[in-house]
Amino acid sequence: MSDYLSRLEAEAIHVLRETAGQFERPALLFSGGKDSICLVHLALKAFRPGKLPFPLVHIDTGHNFPEALQFRDQLAEKLGEQLIVRHVEDTLKRRGIPDAKGKFPSRNPLQTHTLLETIEEFGFDACIGGARRDEEKARAKERFFSVRDEFGQWDPKLQRPELWNIYNGKIHKGENVRVFPISNWTELDIWNYILRENIELTSIYFTHERTCVLTEHEQLMATNEFITLDEHDVIVNRLVRYRTVGDMTCTAAVESKANSVEDIIEELKNTTVSERGATRMDDRVSEAAMEDRKKGGYF
Amino acid sequence: MELLRFFTAGNVDDGKSTLIGRLLLDSGSISTDIIETVTRQSKATGEHATIDLALLTDGLRAEREQGITIDVAYKYFSTDRRKFIIADTPGHAQYTRNMFTGASTADMAIILVDARNGITEQTRRHTIISAVLGIPHILVCINKMDLVNYSEARYEAIKRDFSAVTAALSLNQVSFIPTSALSGENVVHPSTHMHWYTGQSLLSFLEQIPVQPIQSHDKARFQVQYVIRPQTTELHDYRGYAGTLWSGKLQVGDNVQVLPGGFSTRIQTIEHNLKTIESADAGQPVVIQLEDDIDISRGAWIAPVSELPVMSDFVQGTICWMDNKPFQTGGMKLLLQQGSFSTKAFIKEITYKIDIETFEKRPSDDELKLNELASVLIRTAEPVVFDNYKENRTTGAFILINEYTNQTVAAGVLEINLQH
Structure with a gap:
């Protein structure tokens, strides 16, 4: 084996x-x-x-x-x-x-x-x-x-x-x-295993349109009731998916058209940014x- | 795709973390955001104009502050050919137990030698531990070749010295590569300064060496981890033994014995991946049902009647003491754990100590200090069912736990001792 x-x-x-x-x-x-x-x-x-x-x-x-x-x-x-x-x-x-x-x-x-x-x-x-x-x-x-x-x-x-x-x-x-x-x-x-085992996932891992605010680190945060917007914020509509499912207040979406597990695997093979680097705001506080x-x- | 697990060992300043950092960086396994963070940190310490590769693996604050690796760090990368798991283990003498840990699950060892210093006490210690743990293959990276003017003579001299170290050990295979981790020579890319070296770079070596995941014989060894009893109306009498088949092959209908109880029965069904199968292979997690309804508890072994393991309540083993508090003969209450089996135990005698730098036997002084190796005789409350570690890396391995502190105080390998 x-x-x-x-x-x-x-x-x-x-x-x-x-x-x-x-x-x-x-x-x-x-x-x-x-x-x-x-x-x-x-x-x-x-x-x-x-x-x-x-x-x-x-x-x-x-x-x-x-x-x-x-x-x-x-x-x-x-x-x-x-x-x-x-x-x-x-x-x-x-x-x-x-x-x-x-x-x-x-x-x-x-x-x-x-x-x-x-x-x-x-x-x-x-x-x-x-x-x-x-x-x-x-x-x-x-x-x-x-x-x-x-x-x-x-x-x-x-x-x-x-x-x-x-x-x-x-x-x-x-x-x-x-x-x-x-x-x-x-x-x-994880994704190769999900593919092999045909495991069902929540829809937000796959591409969908979402209204997001662009953060100072160029991350896309979905607008929602918990975050405070102000007049300087840039609001955009993008095709996104989530690489991790954390809180809506600290998890950023990534731009993606991946619609299937195969698409996601292809996307990840070509990405240059780590999972937490792409999506988490909470790790940026300190080393x-x-x-x-x-x-x-x-x- | 295959998986190769290896560990790296070397002196504090041999550039071990740098070598791994280089391997990850040059194989394109590091994400840009991590490179940015590490570059920022490298510049902050002021010693590095570009990037301190060691920071890619040193994860704890104290490690970054002191510039050393304290604990085993696991790193993952893959190429088109293979997936790799690296256990980066500390070089300091006081962390030898961590090296033991990283080595226990490895298919291969990489031992780093500083080309300027040659073979040192630590090289000897790491090689001896690799031999004790039966690592199938050792690769010696003679590093910092840039600091000895890429001298072929120096490389050959170290190879000769290393062979002298291993002469007394039963090592399976040893290979050598001259490298410079700092400048990335012979790590992923070939060196332009060492035309005399015509062998592989480290990465291509790692991609091509045959994987021998479990060093063991082909006798079937299955250990019960958990008993599945649904007790529903449909599955009223279902009693499945969940566990992993660690070696060999088991088939429905095989005549087996359950140890230490000694009952003989036959395999009725085997389930794997929620499906019924006819036979199971080494490494597979399965659920087994037996023809006879016998009382079997967690930790019991199931083996073919024709190829039984050894069973004894006196076992001889080579252990590495891993606790800060030394062991002294008499009194210390221990638990011996082997896979899912656990029993009360005590060390009856320290038969002899093993000099970790020369591999010579030394008389015992009835005390074992942190990181010391010794051959010991252990008395257990219940009999241990095992094979010689040299023949089976799973049934022959155990740890000792201090019953009061619950700490893992030693790890060891069993040998068959016919005296008891």
């Missing part, structure tokens, strides 16, 4: 089964984006004909694309699996945390609070996520089983060595583990933005 997609798939299924075997209360974090959709697909391969040994959990920032939320609900229903949704809005109100401000008010860092609350509410000891090492250089240092302390914090200098196919998920009470089964996949691998968020409990 030397085909690379089959090797990556086997590795991910192995990690998912280890998670189910080693933890009492795992959960799969599901956003309706392509990476988590692939995770669900892999989980079905790992555990059918049984039920998934974990619920699907979504931390809803309130700034999600409606298309992604709809897709999320439909998929959970079609599969007959449990979906738990917790809202950042509720956490902010209950704990009096100030909401995100500014022209593009990203709740991306704030969702860590809700994630940690949800982990506590259900006593999850492992949370499976679709983060990939190729996304970002701090993520390139992540383990498959990433142990977090009682505060959800990541300590990159004290990571457990991970060898062969052996994953040490032993933790003390209160700690939990973030599990990343598709660590070794790249953006292009170590991701490392700092992860140390604080983020994925």
